[in-house]
Amino acid sequence: xxxxxxxxxxxxxQMGQEVILRCVPISNHLYFYWYRQILGQxxxxxxxFYNNEISEKSEIFDDQFSVERPDGSNFTLKIxxxxxxxxxxxxxxxxxxxxxxxxxFGDGTRLSIL
Amino acid sequence: AQSVTQPDIHITVSExxxxxxxxxxxxxxxxxxxxYVQSPGQGLQLLLKYFSGDxxxxxxxxxxxxxxxxxxxxxxxxxxxxxxxxxEYFCAVVSMDSSYKLIFGSGTRLLVRP
Numbered sequence: 001x002x003x004x005x006x007x008x009x010x011x012x013x014q015m016g017q018e019v020i021l022r023c024v025p026i027s028n029h030l031y032f033y034w035y036r037q038i039l040g041q042x043x044x045x046x047x048x049f050y051n052n053e054i055s056e057k058s059e060i061f062d063d064q065f066s067v068e069r070p071d072g073s074n075f076t077l078k079i080x081x082x083x084x085x086x087x088x089x090x091x092x093x094x095x096x097x098x099x100x101x102x103x104x105f106g107d108g109t110r111l112s113i114l
Numbered sequence: 115a116q117s118v119t120q121p122d123i124h125i126t127v128s129e130x131x132x133x134x135x136x137x138x139x140x141x142x143x144x145x146x147x148x149x150y151v152q153s154p155g156q157g158l159q160l161l162l163k164y165f166s167g168d169x170x171x172x173x174x175x176x177x178x179x180x181x182x183x184x185x186x187x188x189x190x191x192x193x194x195x196x197x198x199x200x201x202e203y204f205c206a207v208v209s210m211d212s213s214y215k216l217i218f219g220s221g222t223r224l225l226v227r228p
Contacts, residue, residue: 031214042220043204048213056213091157102148103216107157
């Protein structure tokens with residue numbers, strides 16, 4: 001069964017540094033998402049991406065965050081200047097067309113900010 | 115705004131016992147509902163989904179869920195729990211805006227006694 005692949009599985013970064021999290025979506029999917037899960041808390045929506053542009057973003061997704069799909073395959077989340085509170089598990093999810101199609105999640109990237 | 119409530123933070127059951135995890139949603143029309151399972155350090159795996167039709171849906175790993183419109187509920191059940199079912203379970207509803215993002219409940223952690 002096709003999978004969503006995320007790299008790296010774990011990223012440790014100094015506060016203030018830039019990080020890029022990568023996701024390879026399922027090939028025929030059109031909707032792309034980033035969610036995050038702070039340790040012990042629920043999964044929160046960050047941003048959705050469709051037709052090469054952001055379709056919705058949450059309050060969490062401020063100017064420090066950006067997403068792109070530079071080469072038509074990888075889907076990346078960049079945090080420009082990391083803060084301690086960015087430490088979390090970040091999940092990429094992808095879905096095919098329509099609201100009734102389930103999203104498929106990657107195994108996540110654990111981001112630790114020191 | 116749509117929301118999902120999982121009233122039980124932890125549930126402990128004995129192996130072989132039956133299980134019911136509660137989920138209540140807030141949405142005026144027919145929701146699209148999912149249950150996902152997360153093992154420690156892992157991503158989110160889809161257990162089952164409800165879009166329309168039969169209100170009792172079957173999922174993977176022997177799980178089922180029943181949609182009850184009158185109670186705004188979508189409870190997850192399993193007749194006989196196995197030790198490997200110990201995990202965190204998340205109920206989610208699709209947001210019916212253009213992004214189709216998922217709105218998650220806070221999760222229920224299932225512990226299984228030998």
